[in-house]
Amino acid sequence: MEIVSTAPKETIWNKNYVLCMLVSASSAFAQSMFNPAMPVYGSTIGLSADVIGLITCIATFICMFGRGISGKYSDIMSKKKLVYIGLIFSLCGYGLFFFVNSFPVFFIARVLQTVGFGMQTTVLSALAITVVPSSRISSAIAIFSVASSLAQCFAPNIGTNLAYTGSYSILFTSAFLLLLLSAILIFCINEGEIQTIQRVKSGRKKFSLQNIICFPAIPAAILLLFNGLIHTCITSYLSLYGIEKNLPNVGIFFTINAIAMIAIRPVVGKICDSKPLALIIIPGYLAEMATGIILATSSQMIFVYLAAIFYGLGFGSVMAAIQIMAVRSVGPSRRGEANGTYYVGGDIGLAIGAYIAGAIINISGTSMMYWFMASMAALSLVFYFGYCAKKKER
Numbered sequence: 001m002e003i004v005s006t007a008p009k010e011t012i013w014n015k016n017y018v019l020c021m022l023v024s025a026s027s028a029f030a031q032s033m034f035n036p037a038m039p040v041y042g043s044t045i046g047l048s049a050d051v052i053g054l055i056t057c058i059a060t061f062i063c064m065f066g067r068g069i070s071g072k073y074s075d076i077m078s079k080k081k082l083v084y085i086g087l088i089f090s091l092c093g094y095g096l097f098f099f100v101n102s103f104p105v106f107f108i109a110r111v112l113q114t115v116g117f118g119m120q121t122t123v124l125s126a127l128a129i130t131v132v133p134s135s136r137i138s139s140a141i142a143i144f145s146v147a148s149s150l151a152q153c154f155a156p157n158i159g160t161n162l163a164y165t166g167s168y169s170i171l172f173t174s175a176f177l178l179l180l181l182s183a184i185l186i187f188c189i190n191e192g193e194i195q196t197i198q199r200v201k202s203g204r205k206k207f208s209l210q211n212i213i214c215f216p217a218i219p220a221a222i223l224l225l226f227n228g229l230i231h232t233c234i235t236s237y238l239s240l241y242g243i244e245k246n247l248p249n250v251g252i253f254f255t256i257n258a259i260a261m262i263a264i265r266p267v268v269g270k271i272c273d274s275k276p277l278a279l280i281i282i283p284g285y286l287a288e289m290a291t292g293i294i295l296a297t298s299s300q301m302i303f304v305y306l307a308a309i310f311y312g313l314g315f316g317s318v319m320a321a322i323q324i325m326a327v328r329s330v331g332p333s334r335r336g337e338a339n340g341t342y343y344v345g346g347d348i349g350l351a352i353g354a355y356i357a358g359a360i361i362n363i364s365g366t367s368m369m370y371w372f373m374a375s376m377a378a379l380s381l382v383f384y385f386g387y388c389a390k391k392k393e394r
Contacts, residue, residue, distance in 0.1 A: 010133040012140045019189045020128040021147035023083070024121070026182040028148035030094070030175035031117050033159035035235045036251070037171060038110070040163035045101060049240065053358025056236065059111040060351035063118035064344045068213060070119045071126065071340015075333060079127040083120055083186050087179055090116030094176045098169070120182075122343050126336040127189070129327065135273075137327065142269030142320040149261040149316065156254035160239050164248070214334060214341040219387050220326035221345025223281075226380035227318055228349020230288055233357050233373040234311065241366040245299040252301075253308040260312025268320045278388065280321040285381045287314025292374030296367045314377075 042052040070082050093113030100106045125144060132140040162171045234253075242250030268280055291311040294303050326342035327335055353376075360369040 010136055012132040012136045012143065014131060016131040016189050017128055017140070017144075019185055020124055020131070021144060023182045023185045023189075024124050024128075024144065025147035025151045026178045026185065027087075027090070027117060027120050027124075029151035029155045030090075030178040031113075032148075032151055032155035032235075032254070033162070033171060033175060034113065035159070036156045036239045036254075037159040037163035037168075039236060039240055040160075041168060042106065044166070045103075045106065047103065047106065048358075048362065049237070050355070050358040050362050051103075053236070053354040053356075055107050055110050056114075056232075056354035057351040058107075059114040060347045060354065062111055063114045064347040064351070066115045067118045067122045067343045067347060068340045071122050071214075071343070072337045074123045074126045074336035074340070078191060079123050079130075079336075080186055080189060080191055082123045083127070084183065086116045086119030086123065087183050087186070088116070089113075089119065091176065091179050092116075094172060094179060097172045118343065118347065122340050123336070125323070126339045127191070129335060130191075134332070138272040138324050139266075139269035141324050141327065142265050142272060145319065146262050146265050149258045149265065151258075153255045153258035153262075156235070156238075157251035160242075160251035160254075163239060213344075214326075214330060214337040216329035217326040217338040217341040218345075220322045220329065220338075221341050221343075222383060223318075223322045223325075223380060224342055224345035225349035226376055226383065227288075227315070227322070228346040228351075229353035229356075229376045230292070230349075230373050230380075231315065231346075232350050232353035233292070233369055236354055237357055237361060237366060237369060240361060241295065241370075244366050247299070247301055247304065249301065250304060253304050253311075256305055256308035257312040257315070260309050261316030264313050264316045265320060268317050272321060272324050277321045277325055278384075280317045281384055282381065284314045284317035284321065285377050285384070287311070288318065288380075289374045289377035290314075292370045292372075292377060296370035296374065 038056075039049055039052050042055075043049075047055075066086075070086070074082055089112050093109050093111070093116060096105065096109035096112065100109055125141070128144045129137050129140050159171060162168065234257075238250060238253060242248065271279060287310045291307045291314065294307040294310065298304075298307075323339075323342055326338045330338045357369050357372065360372055
């Protein structure tokens with residue numbers, strides 16, 4: 001007689017996980033409205049594309065240290081408190097944008113906003129995987145960012161349109177209110193006993209650079225660095241591409257891109273629960289490469305739509321897979337630290353990429369910048385193949 005198991009299937013869906021996703025979505029909506037609007041807004045106070053890129057570069061490097069520290073301390077103290085600290089930084093930054101009229105004020109506001117958002121994303125993702133069954137962590141990571149991807153369906157397009165119409169007070173007010181909503185939602189999350197247990201096991205270690213960099217997660221961080229170089233060409237400069245190519249509705253790229261990301265994420269999670277990550281990472285980078293080539297060689301909206309589909313599938317796949325790669329490289333007590341190191345790689349890529357992309361635009365225009373984007377996707381594949389070969393040798 002066959003015995004049928006009646007054990008309940010483990011699920012990631014619970015109140016705390018959903019609240020983490022909602023906080024992530026609210027913060028991401030604010031940030032995603034801001035990013036594409038900043039180059040256009042900066043030009044209204046006399047800042048060129050390369051200067052705005054330099055500001056983003058410096059702000060992101062400062063954010064890098066905030067991520068490393070918050071990732072480390074999320075393993076040994078309350079994650080909710082760390083998220084609140086990040087929210088305070090972001091609220092100060094968004095509030096300061098109401099008074100921006102010069103380079104120094106713009107710089108300070110951008111730094112506060114970037115550092116705060118970096119802390120929030122690092123700690124929220126670490127918090128989310130502590131409230132789900134360990135056997136479903138890959139799915140939890142892949143699906144977690146669906147909320148922020150959903151925000152990207154609308155936010156960048158809204159931000160781009162507000163920038164084109166000069167409605168910056170609406171942009172700043174909306175972002176500020178979204179951060180207040182995040183603060184209310186994070187208050188409702190119950191960290192629970194699992195957080196207490198982790199803090200007791202982890203203990204408080206003496207602060208040092210070695211203690212905030214998780215070396216097993218560095219390969220994943222390097223892959224995210226390349227993805228940062230790629231992603232900044234989209235988030236920071238697609239609005240300028242639209243102006244150069246006379247495509248006023250280019251913001252629809254972000255909506256199509258986000259829909260594609262939302263569609264692919266559950267599939268990625270299911271595959272990564274049981275299959276090699278290479279099945280996701282290699283096609284993902286090929287799709288990102290195709291995006292750069294399409295944007296570099298075309299100037300019609302139909303190709304923008306096609307590029308958005310490729311980028312949504314590629315970026316959505318790669319981001320989930322390499323974060324899973326980082327988390328798998330360590331034990332449960334270091335997942336926050338691994339997350340911090342992983343995101344540091346992305347910060348470096350975004351920082352360098354923002355400046356390089358801005359400089360390329362000033363010299364050769366946006367088409368050459370998107371060739372640069374395609375070449376970074378190709379370089380990512382070269383690194384990943386080398387990493388896989390080295391790992392196989394061991």
